[in-house]
Amino acid sequence: MRRPIVGMSYKTYINTIDTATKKADELVEAAGNEKSVEKFIFPSIGLIYPVAKAIENSEINFGAQNISPYLEGAYTGELSIVSVKDIGGKYVEIGHAERKNTFYETLDMLNLKVKLTLEQNLIPVICIGENERIEDFDKGKKFFQAQIDAILNGINNEYLSNIILAYEPEWAIGKQKAADSSYVHMIHSMLREIISEFYGNEEADNIRIIYGGSVSENNVSEIVDHSDVDGVFVGRFGHDANNYQQILNSVKKLKVGN
Template identity: 35%
Template sequence: MRKPLMAGNWKMNLNHLEAIAVAQKLVYSLGDKDYDAVDIAIIPPFTDIRSIQTLIDGDRLRLLYGAQDISPEASGAFTGDISGHMLAKLGCTFVVIGHSERRAIHKEDDALINRKIKAALANELTPIFCVGEELSIRESGAHVSHVIRQIRAGLEGFTKPELKKIVIAYEPVWAIGTGKTATPEDAQEVCAAIREEIGSIGSAEIASNMRILYGGSVKSSNISEIMKQVDVDGALIGGASLDPEELAKIAKFYAVESA
């Protein structure tokens, strides 16, 4: 049984004081039954992580957190980079790698993403490895093959024990921050193909246990239908995660389903 994961990617929003306020409002809206049912995480900017760590550790909260990027290097003369060791010391659980905005704006390629995943695993961080297609690829009908190519390149050279520690997020680029949402069936098609590919490069057991998330204009009004898909195990949430009440509603999707 794969425990759902709802991860709020705050992107370049919220200073450390705002981050504390949002996190406090979020945890106020969540109870133990929510954490028992769903892993709930926030992914703040680097400058907020220490404040979030202090809040969570001080109050012994069950909220998880992580980082939006990681350096492939361990240390040294890499101005502006943040190493996996630094993130681990800040108590991070997750690190987002290969997000479409990093690929498009910072020109990150599959080889660099592969190295970043290795750096995360070397520091016992859980990579949230992002893959997805642009609208032109979707319209050409090549979206599944495109995503599978990203999976193969990003995970090349990893052992089976390493594959077990990775979370994958499918994010159709055309549905990120646009208000457009892939249909639940669209999400299921690609997530199922990802799981099948993990079975090929890893094993059926690894594929069966791997959490695969959907990302792209996720909100409380559409999460229930998305989560009904058998191969979707949660969501990587962007703009909606900046609203703590909205993120809490998304995390409580299971309560709506069981009502």
């Protein structure tokens, strides 16, 4: 059985050490000793280390919202994955819509970052999604096939189980409402079908696919209540520890059963 996931990003909404560590302390308390659900947070880059110390020895892991596509060298202003590893980070978020649309990251660059992350034995959380709702299934599938083919170009089957796909429809990010659950379920099944066609049934069964885009304590149950949805990638609705706890409990109940 694929281990369920609750991930969360702070983007740059939380930018001071005091606020970030206080919220991290609250999340640790909310998560308690829960072990059946995989949990991680992505602080803003300047706060990775203090948050890492705040969640040390807890059941929550952490990572970076972005990395340089290169291990080291003359790349001023970039975050090296070496630094992420050195402070105990386990995850790297790659390809969020804002990185592509605001900072013009290309699919080729995302491919470099995924390869580097896997080479360094960290887990890439790869964001993929469409900028408007898909009405034509075949056209939608071709879009995702091209996106997945480019981002995972040259990556061997053996690495697939180390990858997390985060389906985030760009038109639902930061909105009051998530995409409706039936639509989310349809896209997740499509993505797993594409992985099966590209890599095989076993790889498709092993890879974890989570949903992100206005996930809240009110809609999480209907979103994850499907065999192809392995969890959620939470934004601002999870910054409140009580909301986070409700989301975590809902995922655990539906995916683990208790």
